[in-house]
Every structure is written in C-alpha cells, then in structure tokens.
Amino acid sequence: MIIDITKCGYRRGYLPRGGVGVFHAFFPTANAAFRRDALRAAGGFDPRCATGEDIDLCIRVARADYELWFEPAARVTHFHRYTLRGLARQWFHYGYGHAYLFRKYGPRRRLEFFRYDRSEGGGNPFGIARVLSIPSPVTGMVFLSPYHALHLCLVLALLGFAAGPAAVGWAGLAGALAFAARYFGPRFDRARPGRSAALAGIRYLADSAYVLGGLLGGLGQGMLFLEATFRTEKRTRQARAASPAEPRSDERLETPAAESVDAA
Amino acid sequence: MTRPSRLRASVVVVTKNRPGMLAGLLASLATQSLAPDEVVVVDNDSALSYDAVFHEYRDRLPLRTVVERIPGIPAARNRGIAEATGDVILFTDDDCRVEPDWVERMVRPFYLNPHIGAVGGEILSESRVGGLVEEFCVEETLMRMGRPDEDAA
Numbered sequence: 175m176i177i178d179i180t181k182c183g184y185r186r187g188y189l190p191r192g193g194v195g196v197f198h199a200f201f202p203t204a205n206a207a208f209r210r211d212a213l214r215a216a217g218g219f220d221p222r223c224a225t226g227e228d229i230d231l232c233i234r235v236a237r238a239d240y241e242l243w244f245e246p247a248a249r250v251t252h253f254h255r256y257t258l259r260g261l262a263r264q265w266f267h268y269g270y271g272h273a274y275l276f277r278k279y280g281p282r283r284r285l286e287f288f289r290y291d292r293s294e295g296g297g298n299p300f301g302i303a304r305v306l307s308i309p310s311p312v313t314g315m316v317f318l319s320p321y322h323a324l325h326l327c328l329v330l331a332l333l334g335f336a337a338g339p340a341a342v343g344w345a346g347l348a349g350a351l352a353f354a355a356r357y358f359g360p361r362f363d364r365a366r367p368g369r370s371a372a373l374a375g376i377r378y379l380a381d382s383a384y385v386l387g388g389l390l391g392g393l394g395q396g397m398l399f400l401e402a403t404f405r406t407e408k409r410t411r412q413a414r415a416a417s418p419a420e421p422r423s424d425e426r427l428e429t430p431a432a433e434s435v436d437a438a
Numbered sequence: 439m440t441r442p443s444r445l446r447a448s449v450v451v452v453t454k455n456r457p458g459m460l461a462g463l464l465a466s467l468a469t470q471s472l473a474p475d476e477v478v479v480v481d482n483d484s485a486l487s488y489d490a491v492f493h494e495y496r497d498r499l500p501l502r503t504v505v506e507r508i509p510g511i512p513a514a515r516n517r518g519i520a521e522a523t524g525d526v527i528l529f530t531d532d533d534c535r536v537e538p539d540w541v542e543r544m545v546r547p548f549y550l551n552p553h554i555g556a557v558g559g560e561i562l563s564e565s566r567v568g569g570l571v572e573e574f575c576v577e578e579t580l581m582r583m584g585r586p587d588e589d590a591a
Contacts, residue, residue, distance in 0.1 A: 201557075201558025201559075202558070203530075205534070205560065205561050206559075207527065207529065207544045207556065208529075208555065208556050208557075209548055210525050210526065210527060211555075212556060213527065215555075219516050221508075221510060221512040222512075223512055232556060238555065239553075240554065241553045242554075242555070242556045242558070243556070243557045244558050244559075245557055245558070247559075247560075248543035248559030248560065249561075249562060250535070250562070251537075251564050252533060252534050252562065252564070253462075253534070254533065254563060254575075256572035256575055261574070369570070372570050373574055376570060377574065380574070420547075421550040422551060423552070424551065425553065426553060
C-alpha cells in the first residue's frame with residue numbers, strides 16, 4: 175500500500191483487492207467515492223494516520239469484500255503550487271505516514287525485502303515483487319533500488335577510506351558509480367541534457383525526502399523502514415486483459431491478481 | 439443485497455483557511471449534470487471566515503456546513519461522513535475543481551454493481567507556477583493515474 179497510483183498506472187475497471195506484502199491499490203481522496211455500507215463495514219478513516227489515510231481505508235474496504243472500480247472519465251483538476259520545498263515536505267510526510275501503515279498491516283518480527291518487478295507484463299499489477307521475507311528480531315521493510323544501493327556503497331566507501339582497507343573504499347566507490355549510473359542513466363535524455371539533469375536532481379530530492387521520512391517514521395514505530403523510491407526506468411506497458419466497458423451487476427473480480435495483504 | 443431505486447449522493451469536502459479555493463470548487467459543484475443531493479463542507483477549525491462563500495452558495499447548492507475542531511484530515515472526513523446522509527459519499531479537496539459530469543460518473547458504477555464499494559477517478563494537475571518541479575510531479579505522479587498508454591511512450 176505504500177506506493178500509490180503514482181507508480182501503478184491503473185486502467186479503467188476493477189482494481190485488485192489483494193496487495194503485494196503491504197503494497198495495495200487505493201484512490202487518493204482528492205477524487206474518491208465510497209458506498210456508505212462499505213464505509214460502515216470498513217470503519218471510516220483512521221485518525222492515527224498522518225498521511226495515507228486513503229490507502230488505509232481502501233485496504234479495509236477491499237477486505238470487507240467490496241470491489242474497487244477505477245473510473246478515469248470522472249475527472250478532478252488539482253490546483254497546486256509546485257515548489258521544491260513543498261515537494262520535499264510532501265514526500266517526507268508520505269514516507270513518515272507509510273511507516274505506520276506498514277506497522278498496522280505488515281508482518282511482525284519479519285524483515286521483508288521488495289523491489290520493482292522488471293519482468294514485462296508479468297508479476298503483479300503494481301510491478302512490485304517481494305524478494306525475501308525472513309524472521310528477524312527487528313520488524314522491517316526494505317525496498318531495494320539503485321538509490322538505496324548507491325547510498326550503501328557510499329557508506330562502504332567512506333568506511334573503507336576512513337578505517338578499513340582502502341580496497342574496500344575503492345570497491346564502494348566503484349559500486350556507487352555503477353549504481354549512480356543505474357539511478358540517473360535510464361531517464362537521461364541526451365537531446366536535452368540540462369532539463370534531464372534538473373529533473374534527475376528533483377527526483378533525487380524527492381526520493382531522499384521520501385526515504386528519510388520513512389526512516390524517521392519507522393523509528394517512531396520501532397521498526398526499520400526503507401521506503402521505495404521512484405522508478406528509474408520508464409515503465410513498460412503491462413499486458414493485461416481489456417478492461418470492461420461498464421461494471422456488470424453482481425460481477426466480482428474473477429482472479430485476484432495478487433496475494434492478499436498479510437493479516438495484521 | 440437489495441439495490442435501492444436511487445442512490446443519494448453526498449459530497450464531503452474538508453477545508454481549512456482556504457475560502458477562496460473552496461469557492462472555486464463549489465462553483466464546479468453547482469453546475470453538475472447530476473446534482474449532488476448534499477454538499478457537506480467540514481471546516482477544520484479555520485481562522486479565516488467562510489461566511490461570504492457559504493452565503494454565496496447557499497442558494498445554489500444543497501450546502502451543509504459543520505466545524506470540526508479536532509485537527510487532522512481523517513477526523514474531519516469522519517465528521518463529514520457522520521453528517522452526510524447519502525448512500526454514496528464522494529470526496530474531493532478544497533483545492534480541486536470537478537468536471538461537470540463528475541458526480542454522475544462517480545455514482546454510476548455504484549448503481550451498476552452493488553459489490554462495488556469504492557470508486558476512484560482521475561486527478562489532473564494544474565499549476566499557477568509551472569516550471570520543472572511541476573513537470574516532475576506531473577510526470578511522476580498525478581498524470582500516471584489511468585494513463586498508462588501515455589506513460590509507455
């Protein structure tokens with residue numbers, strides 16, 4: 175449930191009612207509607223959510239055995255002042271709030287690792303895969319991405335040059351360069367280098383705010399929480415069945431495309 | 439589950455210190471192809487007055503206004519749910535504008551399939567500032583909703 179629509183790209187139709195680990199489909203409340211009975215069954219918004227109360231509610235509505243329908247023709251325009259400061263603050267708060275959701279729905283005393291699923295069209299509708307789930311005294315969610323690998327290598331390089339054998343430092347530096355290329359490279363448009371560099375810088379700032387917010391939010395929840403970062407590659411179109419033109423009476427989503435959210 | 443012959447639609451909006459923005463939203467709600475049965479505005483303890491805005495729209499919309507002193511969006515939205523009487527409750531934000539067929543399109547799936555518990559729509563973005571930060575936001579976030587085809591380009 176941590177990743178929003180932002181990284182999913184829904185199509186018109188039913189959304190999967192299961193999640194991948196704690197990643198779940200949801201509708202931002204800037205444009206969402208609920209059946210009163212579903213709200214009653216789900217129990218309304220959770221006031222303990224700093225952010226992500228819309229994700230939390232959609233999870234509970236889905237668990238109450240109601241379908242989620244995405245209707246892109248119902249449009250809302252959001253007027254916003256876009257500033258770097260506002261962007262950083264917004265993603266910091268998203269990260270911070272998501273830690274609570276992981277604590278609420280995620281497994282206890284397990285360390286789970288996720289990454290973007292690069293297999294074309296396969297996997298799951300979120301394009302996210304859980305790569306490992308192991309018992310651990312510390313509860314945690316770790317997202318693996320070039321961003322995280324880049325910083326891990328930088329730490330390694332600093333340690334290597336400061337205290338350890340210099341070879342470790344050089345290895346860390348080489349790794350950092352390689353992952354920096356993976357992080358910045360795929361989106362770089364050679365025809366517009368200045369613009370590409372600026373957009374990459376903005377992405378780096380947003381990712382950093384998101385990860386930092388998640389880390390601090392996770393500490394508050396007594397867990398290790400390494401938030402997902404933006405995709406480094408342009409998303410490939412996912413192969414999925416054509417969406418129904420209209421919802422039909424008594425229709426249920428036939429095959430839950432993803433596993434259920436782990437029981438709290 | 440028996441299907442009611444008509445689903446009453448309540449729009450719930452939480453606002454704080456943005457009467458000007460809210461007025462824009464109410465204007466877009468006043469010209470809907472399917473008029474909402476009620477519009478519940480929850481003032482989350484604003485310092486600024488909404489009297490002028492409420493006065494202007496009281497005749498044009500089935501407006502209900504409440505003040506929720508507990509800070510925070512979840513509590514304020516729950517207050518809106520408690521105050522709303524509709525069978526379907528639509529949420530949007532005070533810094534948004536809805537398209538003229540928004541209520542109709544959002545409510546329609548609930549009629550067609552009683553198992554549908556939630557409907558979400560598309561969120562477009564418009565900025566008065568523009569620039570690269572907006573470009574980034576549009577590319578990375580808002581425009582991704584329901585537009586995978588453009589996304590793949």
